[in-house]
Amino acid sequence: MDKNIFLVGLNHRSAGVDVREKFALTNVADFEKSLLAACPLREVMALSTCNRVEILVVADGSRCEEQDIVEAVLGHWAETCNGPLDMLAAHTYRHQGMDAVSHLFCVAASLDSMIMGEPQILGQLKSSYRKAVETGTARVIINRLLHKSFSVAKRVRTETAIASSAVSISYAAVELAKKIFGELTGKTAMLVGAGEMAELAAMHLLASGIEKLYICNRTYGRAQELAKTMHGEPVFFEDMVARLAGVDIIISSTGSPTAIIRAKDIREVLKKRRNRAMFFIDIAVPRDIDPDVNGLDNVYLYDIDDLKEVVEENMSARQGEAVKARAIVDLETEAFGTWMKSLALQPTITDLLSRAEDVAQRELAKTMKRLGPVDDDTRQALEVLVNSVSRKLLHEPICFLKRRTREEGSSDRFIDVTRRMFNLDSDPVNPDAHLDRRSGEDDDPLDCECCREPEADQNESGKQ
């Protein structure tokens, strides 16, 4: 059954940007629906980002014997994008069955991303899935597969350190600032000069809760301009050192050939600040800040090379963590395979019956305990009673499943519903699940008569 899952796609490794932009599905409306109509498929989901396109399909086992599903999907894809099929075929990878599952898990956990461990892909995957659900092309298997892939991604993030360290210069700077100051709320920063990387670092600082951002530039007009876009306060270049007494983090990136901030200036500034810590980030080459500044107590100076080193170290740490992450992916892939197998009719019937027997035995044990010592005949009669009640109750649902399987070839949908209704896979139920589908009013606790303690029942009847 798992052989019916196919995944075709291309990513930044298999295809250059020219190919990726040609076959992007970002602006294609209803690709899933058209693919579903064109090929013998049951479920479809497509993910398209700037670095990858992934098309996940579940074939209709009863209709696809003669046709090669992958070729059909590629054909439809090339046609939709008006591109040459052979070009597309040359740049795509294809996975089937558990390979497809494992690949999807890797994508969700960001193990396949250009910068491993960056979390954007998960959000993109979620929105693609939402689209597939809305258009009705995601059903039993894709539903389960995607939900599983989200939980795999979460497990990888929490159980490995794959995303715990910064892999960009500007993020590394913010991370260091947090290590020095703790929370950045209430802190102030100054951006001296301009430049893409420095501005990016300043933006990250703002996002981390910096209270105030001063912007200083040799050309005051430019400072004013930047201040407007970044909600900062412009500062005259001549006032820069005087203002430093109130600034905790300084990002410098000017084109000055000599140092503009010297150690002896900072010594004075520190006195005024009563030694509160300062963090200098010098992105300029040649450097703007005298390296001796790092020798002062409570002052920390990182230049572009220091930051690069931090980033490289973090990158290699991520590679190491990827091994752990892949082990998680393998484990979860195996678990998914087990679930796929259980979607067949016979295992479900077996599970249903054993669940019923389990419940019957437990209830019987409780009753026997309450009754105290009884003779063997009574005991046997009670056993027969509970077992036949549970079996007879299940008779109709089992007949229904058998009938549907005979009529439709397979009845994944009903089997899945049955498994979920009786919680045959013992999945933990998240109380927040499907919160978006619920209206605010019906927030009553899920309570029913069967969950109530028998003692409570007795008390109530006693009162009557």
Added chain:
Amino acid sequence: MGLPDILPILVIGLYFLGTGLYVLGSALRGERLKAAALVLAGVGFALHFLDLVQQLAAADSHGALTSGRFLFCLLGFGILIIFLLLWWRLRLRFLVVVALPLALVFYATANATTGIKASLPPMLSGLFFLLHIGTLFASMAMLGMAFGAGLAFLHLEKRIKTKTGLKTFQKDMPSLDTFDKVNHWVIVIGFPLYTIGLASGFVWAWLASKRVFSFDPKEILALVMLGLYAYLFHQRLAYGWRGRKPAVMAIGVFLLTVLSMLGINFLVPTTFHGFKP
């Protein structure tokens, strides 16, 4: 073997396991290991409390309350209380790696002194006990935390300053600022407490023996420490010391405290603060 007999072994074992597990948990980034360590330490802490209560209940005279065993027990307990306060106020769980071993050391020391029957002068009692021992121990427990925070600060600061890169362990550590805050609060609250403790000791000595200062080695060292503490207090609050210097100094003052507590009380024969028979 009744509960009182195995209680110390249990407490020491639990603290030891807790410390080991926590360090292991930090190294392996295992939140569950850390949680298990904290639970073990928590049970140890409860038993530790029970031990103290038992000693209090068993004390028919004040003599027992000034025994080395009880005092060291109390000091270990105090360190954990201060840690809990820091955890609560500054969310600084990290310091458990300092608090637990210190509590372990003092608790173990307490039980090492059981053999030595305490015989402090009976004048150490009642209000004096609270003023002198309570305040001094509270300030010493705080210094213990400042000691740990100081070591952590120096380690992390060196890593950041020399750009040697932050490994998992350093990444899990709180920020430099947090460690500095511990130092700040210890000095702001600990110094007045220490002063009260010392002053009450001298007042009591004057009331009891009409002598304020008796050139007891412990008193001399205590005065030296008061001087250092006062210097630290002044530099930090008036002069604006931060970071490295107060951290180093707090470490020094704490080590001196331990020296005076263990070295003089046990080894110097002439002191009347001693735990010798």
